[in-house]
Amino acid sequence: MQNTILAPNSLSDALTFLQVKVKNWVNGTEGTTVVGLSARFGASLPKDIHEATKTFAVLANPFDCCSNLTSKLASSVALATRGECAFTAKAKNAQAAGAAGLLVINDNEELYKMVCSENDTSIDVTIPVVMIPQSAGKKLREYLDHGANVEVQLYAPNRPVVDLSACFLWIMAVGTIVCASLWTEFVAMEHVDERYNQLTRKDGPNSRTNQREDKEIFEISAKGAIVFIIVASVFLLLLFYFMSSWFVWVLIVLFCIGGIEGMHACLVTVFSRIFKDCGHRTVRLPLLGEVLSLSAGILPFCVVFAVLWAVYRHASFAWIGQDILVRCLPPLFCYSFSHGLETSRGFPVPVSGSWYLLDDNCASDGTLTKHQGIGIFICSSCYEVAHLLIIHVTELPNTVYWQVASALLSAAFVYDIFWVFISPLLFHESVMIAVARGDNSGESIPMLLRIPRFFDPWGGYDMIGFGDIIFPGLLVAFSYR
Structure with a gap:
């Protein structure tokens, strides 16, 4: 032999x-x-x-x-x-x-x-x-x-010279970024009741003042972005060696929760824009107090949609539901930044495992302010794994924002190249691809856009991670605004 x-x-x-x-x-x-x-x-x-x-x-x-x-x-x-x-x-x-x-x-x-x-x-x-x-x-x-x-x-069939599914995937990814950037200007209403996207009790008139008194201040710099990439690399290695079927289920549950929140916010915003009267009708619910009737009516649909996707996620048509849930998240980001989190121009950047909002209307000392505003987000970033986290509002001047954003995007660029193309030389396979496909657990992680290779006789899927959309999307959206 x-x-x-x-x-x-x-x-x-x-x-x-x-x-x-x-x-x-x-x-x-x-x-x-x-x-x-x-x-x-x-x-x-x-x-x-x-x-x-x-x-x-x-x-x-x-x-x-x-x-x-x-x-x-x-x-x-x-x-x-x-x-x-x-x-x-x-x-x-x-x-x-x-x-x-x-x-x-x-x-x-x-x-x-x-x-x-x-x-x-x-x-x-x-x-x-x-x-x-x-x-x-x-x-x-x-x-x-x-x-x-x-x-x-x-x-032995040949693969097509041009992968049309990859072209469609690129259009989906770019379209998601464009829609998220234009969301608040052309879709979201300028003045919407703060209860539009969350079934929570309305705060009192002095709640915002009380929140500002309870601020927690954090220092941030470009070094924080580098530290985030290092932490993400360590976490990626842990997933590579210890990822199991039960952990994939944790990610699926978190993905469904984030998808429900994103779809709920998008649908409520769109319907409030089309049917303006629906955006002001309220109903009182036990434990939750007064909430928008439109919000209460749409939430069950979003929950059923996410649950059905989780149940039938292995079906040939499951990619449609997965892509819908993923694409609902970026518009939620932009909408929350503009209406739900006390800022008019801001974007979140994940630093050291938390979502921070970079805003140009802030203190000149470059400090971070953590508010008590609550929402649900999926922190997949460059390692494309979800966490259910509290949203932290960041207040930074423009100069600090560009420093942090540039450092983060540059580090993420090197991060992707290393873990996709260089890691096979050290670990005998691509760590990023192995984690995304779920080689050790038998099931791929859901935080990605995917589309079947319709014209490829070998079948399979073309995929792009949620983090690969969000990272460049942050800079594009901020530049547009």
């Missing part, structure tokens, strides 16, 4: 490695399509499923296919295990027995690259050779051992 990829020794060894779809049927019932990897030698596979033919699969005898087979395979696809001899030797023996192809079962789930041996310079393999994962090969072998009729169909 070979442990390195060697240069091609002949025309048969000049093929490139291609992912192969192995469709299979057991007694006429179609099974789950298996993804394999073609060898660098042998015949090429058709690119279109209509050009591929169904062929019966037969166990090689001996099963390692390292010696002459005891029975003729009669144009069937031989199923053999990896080991004991070179891949080219297996292919030659299967071809000599009349096989139409060879499926090699790997000894693990990874797909090994099959090449010619170093001293094999005159091979003449004219059948396709494909490696499949251990679990898939084990199932096929069990079916054959029990006498089932197994048929396979091998083909």
Whole structure:
């Protein structure tokens, strides 16, 4: 067996490695399509499923296919295990027995690259050779051992040159930023009752004065943004090593709560804009006191929407609900900044695990003021993991804002590059991608926009993290205002 990829020794060894779809049927019932990897030698596979033919699969005898087979395979696809001899030797023996192809079962789930041996310079393999994962090969072998009729169909479709789904995803992300930036100017009403987006008891006339007396002051600088990135990196590593199914459920619950708040705020704002009378009608509820009737009516719909998404999140259509919940959050940010948090021009920046609001109408000493205004936000930032947090209102002059924003965005830029592209050199896989896909928990985190690859025969999803939208969106929205 070979442990390195060697240069091609002949025309048969000049093929490139291609992912192969192995469709299979057991007694006429179609099974789950298996993804394999073609060898660098042998015949090429058709690119279109209509050009591929169904062929019966037969166990090689001996099963390692390292010696002459005891029975003729009669144009069937031989199923053999990896080991004991070179891949080219297996292919030659299967071809000599009349096989139409060879499926090699790997000894693990990874797909090994099959090449010619170093001293094999005159091979003449004219059948396709494909490696499949251990679990898939084990199932096929069990079916054959029990006498089932197994048929396979091998083909290697090409991916499209232009991924249109990625273009749609880009439009969704940019559109989200644009909508969030223009939200308060063209959608949100200039004067809306502060009860529009939260079912809370109305504060008394002196509550705002009392809040200002109870302010807590925090110092912030560009160093705080750098510290935030460092803390985010540590948290990302913890997720990479210790993320489990129960923790994913925690993230799902937090995401649903944030999505409910965002959708509720957006819908109430839109309906209040369209039906102006609805924005002033109130109703008294137990424990909550006087709230807007429109707010009380829309909240159950938002809760049901989020719960249904959580229940059917594995369905093929679940990405629609997920994208709606994610896209409702940025407008909530801008609306809250303009109406619900005592400021007219401000944007939140996550610093040291909390959301801070950067405002240009503030004290000249560059200090942070934490108010007691309450709301629900998802702090996913550059590590794209949610936390349910209290909103902290920040008061900063413009010069301090630009320093902090520039430092944060620059650090986040380096952060993304390192954890996506450089981390595989240290951890053998991309830490950011592994956490986003939920490799250790079996389920991806929900804090991202995603869209199916409609025109890709290999399927899958294109995704962009919520933090990748919010970070540049903060600067764009602030610059616009």
